[in-house]
Amino acid sequence: MHKYLILSFLLIFVFACSDSKQTIIDIPITSDVEDLIEHSKEFDQQVLTFDTPGGKVHFAIGFGIANSIMVEGDEGNIIIDTSDSVFEAEKIYTLFRKKNSNPIKAIIYTHNHGDHTFGASYYVNLQNEKPQIIAHEDTDYYVQRIMGILNPIITSRSTKMFGTALPEKDLINVGIGPSLSVSKSPTGYIKPNLTFKDNLNLNIAGIEIELFHAPGETNDQIFVWLPEHKSLMPGDNIYKTFPNLYTIRGTTHRDVKGWIDSIDHMKSFSPSFLFPSHTKPIIGVDKIQSALNTYRDAIQFIHDQTIRLMNQGLYPDEIVEMISLPKHIADSPYLYEFYGTVRWSVKSIFNGYLGWFSGNPSELDPLSRKEKAIRISRLAGGNDKLLDQLKVAVENNDMQWALELSDHLIALDYFIDEVKDLRIDALIYEGSRSSNPNKRNYFLSSALELNGSILDTPLTDRTSEELLQNISIDTLFDVLSSRYNPINHTDDNFKVCFNFSSSKSKSITLRNQVAVVSDDIVQNCNIKILTEELEFKKILVGISNPVSLIASGSMGVDGSTTEFLQFLAKFR
Ligand SMILES: [Zn+2]
Known part of the structure; x- marks a missing residue:
């Protein structure tokens, strides 16, 4: 992949198994x-x-x-x-x-x-x-x-x-x-x-x-x-x-x-x-x-009871502990928690109606993750004491608590090998004991990622020319604006205009640290680009190199080529 690859965003699998040096983690069947x-x-x-x-x-x-x-x-x-x-x-x-x-x-x-x-x-x-x-x-x-x-x-x-x-x-x-x-x-x-x-x-x-x-x-x-x-x-x-x-x-x-x-x-x-x-x-x-009856009744039960308890002013974490399926249907094979769960559903319903704020004033502007960790560590008597507690938690198979303790140590930048290994132990323990595959897979993958057996590197780019034909240019310009890194912001009101041979036009104006995308008829452009939609899509996903497209004449640049390449780099 070349250095102009700015938006490798389309359907790339981010994890690959590594066959190198890492200790193999044995995942028990429980x-x-x-x-x-x-x-x-x-x-x-x-x-x-x-x-x-x-x-x-x-x-x-x-x-x-x-x-x-x-x-x-x-x-x-x-x-x-x-x-x-x-x-x-x-x-x-x-x-x-x-x-x-x-x-x-x-x-x-x-x-x-x-x-x-x-x-x-x-x-x-x-x-x-x-x-x-x-x-x-x-x-x-x-x-x-x-x-x-x-x-x-x-x-x-x-x-x-x-x-x-x-x-x-x-x-x-x-x-x-x-x-x-x-x-x-x-x-x-x-x-x-x-x-x-x-x-x-x-x-x-x-x-x-x-x-x-x-x-x-x-x-x-x-x-x-x-x-x-x-x-x-x-x-x-x-x-x-x-x-x-x-x-x-x-x-x-x-x-x-x-x-x-x-x-x-x-x-x-x-x-x-x-x-x-x-x-x-x-x-x-x-x-x-x-x-169908069992299914719709279960959904209605979770929905209605969440709303009922929500209206009493209870917080989502409290409601989660209060709701379980009615006995009569709980054993239905259509309701085994092999995919969704009651607990996650309750939180989602709360959030769907009221948004993220629980209603508890202390949760409106809580301490930052790091600040909270500093206070917890102080309470415990220092980071080493916190680590001791983490060890005790893992020894006692008190794994959710172990994960939360390791969160604090990570926030304190105290992520030494021992903390990492204990966190991996907790993830494997919980993951291998969950009969919900979503949770199991998420925990086990997270453990392997920490251990380094899963690498955070691109494996397969599944973008084809045919797929690009089915992805609209508007989608790609939306992606561009959300990839704009304001740290790279320099000139206000710098505008690049695109005239596609499909007769569609687009412009991007950099101002106030945002990239404003517009369909307006293009004027006051610092740079004008003339090309095919597909060619530009290929650049955006890294299949094509803009330098060679400009050199071959497939992409016309009216303005400074260097400035255009610098502009593209701001979205990397
Ligand atoms: Zn499906």
């Missing part, structure tokens, strides 16, 4: 994870075929994270969700095609997440007649946001949560699938070309299709109802684990109330077949109604 190991059977890799009243439905499970579904029509089939990668899509379609090789007429995304959309380009490039790509009207917005401004942090946290960098033997499963395969091939997202707001009725290859907006796990979630097949595809609004009302990789508030309404909407069709995008199908009206 009795606490027996259920989780058993849960892996849910994801035995296979294609299941169902004869519904409307025709055959093929269901691929155990490939990457999300399922992929093929519905047979007359001389054409449709695909619902494309799996998490081109790599898995190819494996799936090789099996689907053996069942029925008619062309794919349409792809339906149930929502924006990569495990449902990143396999699409495989189908699009497979045949001459391009399939329609159908989704909710907001799906592309959310994809662009995840691939754009939020990419570095979401990628880093997802890598830990899904245990992508863990040794294979230590990854049991990820709760809703065996493992994430996104890093195995270039990202195959293709922008939808048919979208809708509330609902849409279609007939494709003779298949009657009704699509409904169904906010829940994501705001752009939809469900698919095939009336002739008596089949419903709920996307991620139900799977066989407690719902992810909050995801620890990071998300804005999920519409919990909308989720309940969406499940009620699904129930109203009385489907005979339910084909979720994670975990196995549910067959039979009664079983489906019962699962």
